[in-house]
Amino acid sequence: MIFNVGLIILAAGAATRMGRPKQLLSYQGRSLILHAVEVALASFCQPIIVVLGAYIEEIKPELMPKPVQIVENSQWQEGMSSSIRVGINALLATNSKLDAAIVSLADQPLVYPQVFNQLIQCYQDTQKIIIASKYNETVGVPALFSNALFPELMQLEGAKGAKALIQKYTDTRLLVAIPEAAIDIDTPDDYEQLLLQQEVEGF
Template sequence: MNAPVVGLIILAAGASTRMGTPKQLLLYQGRSFLRHTAEIAIASLCQPIVVVLGANAERIKPEVNLLPVQIVENPQWAEGMSSSIRVGIEALSNLNQNIEAVAIALCDQPFISSPLLNQIVEAYQVTRRPIIASEYAGSLGVPALFSHALFPELMSLKTTQGAKQIIKKYSPEVFRIPFPEGAIDIDTPKDYQEFQAIADESLQSRTGI
């Protein structure tokens, strides 16, 4: 059985108003959040990869413009995540007509990993469920995969909520992948400070320093 072609969209168009500085450029393990997420995507089974930029695009672009990803800009980024998903799916469809599914990831979930993305793709390959979603903090969210059959619904999203409403709509059919670290949401300087403390602790426990 041929492996399904699964594209990946990294949503990185937001203005980070609560952070006060583009969170795409915040540092984690010596790299920006966006570069970290893009490198993890490149090392996964997902291909092709589209990065959707919007606010501060010119400042952020140098982080990924030498990587094997397609960068697209969403002029309507202020309308919210739904508009970036539309732009991402259009770009993926132009890159490869045979895409069977799309995975969607955010650049401010620093604990995302290539094995997690691979687990999501493999779950789709085995179960053929229309949605494979990450489960954390008692809810379902991204990174999540959507089969080609749901592209029209993803393209017609109108709210700022993004893909979560589609996950909710089809929740009985969703295959869940545990990702407890997905609950770490970085929106404010305080969130970032708390995250850095968790990341340092995690690094120390891994390295024994």
């Protein structure tokens, strides 16, 4: 059985620790947000929802030619949970018959299509209601959530995002080792390290 899985890219934050819109930082010849969108489009996920907020006017033009749906979270200051709520609502408005949704971040540049496809494959194989990434002795996103959890995702509050749900359902989740997800770009130092790694690997 093939499942219909949508994907939400969270990119609404103000990037206060970076001091500028990190979504527009250059990575491999394009912005981080465009990189994230192209990775999502190369996966089995459909539709793709991009949740913007703080810098929507600057970021939106980057994505206009791409076949993704851009939605605005006007309450982005409330934290990641508000963006997840907006994203789930947009997914359901686009396709009310989705089996599951993957929540991902725009600032995890080492996550590639294979990661999303692996989460979907694990979901098809196990039918667990959550397939979450495990890295650096923690759990988090990218994570897949069965449609049975959509109502709870839409009730999340605060900055914690989906992690609270992942921690709640310890008996009905599957954790997958995704070391690539450990790299997220929050500070200028994080970005510098990413660029150094690019140089070393010859990108």
